[in-house]
Amino acid sequence: MTIKTIIIDDHKxxxxxxxxxxxxxxxxxxxxxxxxGNEAIDxxxxxxxxVVFLNxxxxxxxxxxxxxxxxxxxxxLFVFISSNNEYAAxxxxxxxxxxxxxxxxxxxxxxxxxxxxxxxxxEYLLSVQRNLxxxxxxxxxxxxxxxxxxxxxxxxxxxxxxxxxxxxxxxxYYVEIFTVHKKHLLRESLSSLFKRLNSSKFIxxxxxxxVNSDFIEEIITSNYGENDVKIIDVKPTFRxxxxxxxxxxEFVGVK
Numbered sequence: 001m002t003i004k005t006i007i008i009d010d011h012k013x014x015x016x017x018x019x020x021x022x023x024x025x026x027x028x029x030x031x032x033x034x035x036x037g038n039e040a041i042d043x044x045x046x047x048x049x050x051v052v053f054l055n056x057x058x059x060x061x062x063x064x065x066x067x068x069x070x071x072x073x074x075x076x077l078f079v080f081i082s083s084n085n086e087y088a089a090x091x092x093x094x095x096x097x098x099x100x101x102x103x104x105x106x107x108x109x110x111x112x113x114x115x116x117x118x119x120x121x122x123e124y125l126l127s128v129q130r131n132l133x134x135x136x137x138x139x140x141x142x143x144x145x146x147x148x149x150x151x152x153x154x155x156x157x158x159x160x161x162x163x164x165x166x167x168x169x170x171x172x173y174y175v176e177i178f179t180v181h182k183k184h185l186l187r188e189s190l191s192s193l194f195k196r197l198n199s200s201k202f203i204x205x206x207x208x209x210x211v212n213s214d215f216i217e218e219i220i221t222s223n224y225g226e227n228d229v230k231i232i233d234v235k236p237t238f239r240x241x242x243x244x245x246x247x248x249x250e251f252v253g254v255k
Contacts (some may be wrong), residue, residue: 003120004047007033008040008054008066009081014102018053018081021109027117037061041069049076051116056082056091063087067094077119079112149196151177151184160184162199166215166231167238170208178234203251205229205240219252 005028009015015033022028031047034040037058044052044066056063067078080091083102091099097119098112151158164179170190177184177193186193194202194210204210211229218230220237227245228237240248248254 001027001120001124003028003051003116004031004049005029005051005053006031006040006044006047006049006076008035008037008052008058008063009033010035010037010055010058014055014081018109021106022113025113025117028113035059037066041066044070044076045072048072050120051077051079051097053079053081056080056084056087064090064094077116079116149193151186153184158184162197162201163212163214165197165202165212166234167212168193168210203248205238205244205248207241207243209238211238213252216252219254 005022007015007018007022007030009018012035015035019030019033022030028051031049032040032043034043035058038061040054040058054063054066058066063078063080063082067075070076077097078094079098079100080087080096081100081102081104085099085101088099088101098115100108100112147163148159148161151160160177160179164181166178166180168178168190169176171185173187175186175188175190175193177186190204190208190210194204197210201212201214202210203213211231215232215234216229217232220228220230222228227240227248229240230237
């Protein structure tokens with residue numbers, strides 16, 4: 001984790017002091033230092049630093065004006081380094097991360113930098129956690145299996161449990177859905193219904209047939225290498241077409 005840092009002060013000696021102290025921290029990278037407030041604002045908006053050390057007054061601009069003119073949606077942490085403590089109360093109204101009063105020693109700056117590093121680590125961990133949660137959420141959405149599908153018949157809409165479906169056959173502009181209880185006729189393409197089923201149980205074995213693997217009783221192989229699927233309590237077998245044969249073999253684990 002690298003903490004990108006900018007220093008703003010109209011006294012070069014003060015900039016050099018902060019630079020020298022910050023170079024002791026491997027995780028801190030100084031990406032710019034400025035004696036002119038207006039120039040600094042442009043670079044902050046462009047470089048998007050994590051932290052800005054600045055004086056409460058820089059030539060013709062106050063530190064507060066600099067903060068107000070930063071147009072980033074997520075603003076950096078601002079740390080005031082000033083010889084005038086009358087701005088301290090106002091500084092915290094601006095949600096300033098810390099206020100260092102000049103003259104200061106190495107220990108005082110170390111205290112601030114340690115707080116910054118801890119804060120940025122916490123932000124990073126929260127960001128990683130949020131990203132991980134988003135990934136898990138997407139995976140869950142993609143892998144969740146449909147439990148029921150809607151069947152519209154006339155002015156009624158029924159909810160059909162997909163686990164009850166034995167197989168589906170295409171019949172012209174319709175599909176016939178055969179369940180453990182009854183047959184349903186639905187005006188929909190087989191491809192569209194297959195997408196709606198969205199379940200690891202179902203496999204398409206022919207351009208006109210989908211079967212539920214839970215109801216496969218046997219796979220019968222002919223002398224010519226053709227496969228027929230026998231569904232429990234269903235008399236006719238269903239031919240696995242050549243175009244779906246490889247996918248079907250992978251699905252059922254047949255080599």
